[in-house]
Amino acid sequence: MGRIENRIRRLRFDHDEMTQEELANRAGCTRQTIIALEQNKYVPSIELAFRIAKAFGVPLEEVFQNEDS
């Protein structure tokens, strides 16, 4: 299985420069976890991944991609 990449930073800027704090509040996690995700230093659970996608109003695969796929 390849590395899981994400487009959270890009999507935040596309959504009126949503702050990390705002995204954290919407997704129900801490700002530090958003920072870790953006730096690709943490792979979230399926549940958190769905909550982040929902916070942006996009499908899951628009936020997270498997490098190999």
Add this chain to the structure above:
Amino acid sequence: MAPLQKRALYSFVIGLVLTIALTAVLVAQGDIAAFEKDPNLRLIMYAVLIGVPLVYLILVNITLRKPTQVDERDRLIIERSSRAQWLAVIFSLVAWTIALTEIYRDQGQVPIAFLQLIFMSTLIISALAQSFGILVGYWEMNRNG
């Protein structure tokens, strides 16, 4: 710094201060028998023995209940830190067992005050090791992911 990370840092510092204070009291008392005979000190010890676990439990419950304070990443770090906590407790008990057995082997009995000391030190070591494990967990996660 994550809220849990901050809390772990405070707990670590408080634990260290408590350890130094306890050691200072014991050194000031001279020997373990004097410590055992002082009723005021015993009462303080009982209050600490009951109070510390209670406060710890309440704080842990409050912390873990807030979703904006502790999330899945923090919970993962807490789970990993319990390994350090468990190891530290086991090693401290091993140290107590070997030390007391060797020191009091000739007498064939150990002063009763050691019961409180063993419990107190286990409690402090457990809290210190968990805080240390959490701090190391954040450091490792930030470094390696």
